[in-house]
Amino acid sequence: MLLLFPLLAVACQPPLISAAAEDRPIPAASELTTAPLAIVTGKGAFSFVVEIARSEAEQAQGLKHRRPLAPDRGMIFPMRPARLASFWMKDTPSPLDIIFIAPGGTVARVAAMTKPYSLDPIDSGVPVEAVLEIAGGRAEQIGLQPGDRVNWRDPGGE
Template identity: 45%
Template sequence: MQAKPRFLSTVTRAVAAIALGLALALPAGLSAQPLRLAQGAASPAAALESLAIVSGGKRHVFQVEVMRTPEQRARGLMHRRYLPADRGMLFDFGRTEPVAMWMENTYIPLDMLFIRADGTIARIAENTEPLSQRTIPSGEPVLSVLEINGGVSRTLGVKPGDRVEHALFKR
């Protein structure tokens, strides 16, 4: 008879320890589902900024995360599996120079818009290949690169020479 209570108390203690560990690991009110969805999402410090692409007399507005530091630019959209249709990521290189991008650890096909300091689009790399280590060059010195969901540039009729409006670009 004593073996059963000892076994039950060991199991009860193990379950209690696991529950306590989970409670300490998850902030209050956060379930495992949001944790899975949040994995690879923007850091809380990455505030969204408004950006517009002007093409064919129309303004297409996006909310973008701006990557300003080398660490942010290196991470980019890596490990993310979803990007809302009205979102993007703007890479600020801080000076005008030739740049090259790649898609290593990036699961989402992207359009990359290479942007000059005056806000005009120099080049568009459409539907870049996810998880590729192939470099995608700017083709000329640029200040910035805007990444949006693959195919959006074509759908909106965006082309080289169109303008991107954001505080980063001089008029």
């Protein structure tokens, strides 16, 4: 039992980020199902193609170790049933805008320009039916605000 404690202490510490991490190959784009998604703001409707992270494993992987997203790309995390959600940026090399979507498809909260590699939790604050990640700064470009609409359909969902 005494030997287990030091292992747990090391395993629970945040990883060290080094220049070597930058040299690691970044996996190719995921094999997740994609779907069209539209965000409607006061500036108009904006089209995206999003990867759908349905399973617990897909959601845990998220956009870790991935190249920056194109302005019209993203990843959505369906939450069935709606629940509180918390994300972090561990092993994510580029800033993201994390959009928490309330039941009914309205934006509940936008966490803009999240910090790469951060272990700080980013919470929804309210139960959400989905979480959308897009390129950092894109939410501001399209004028995204709480109360705006996100329209999408999961072709393999319920």
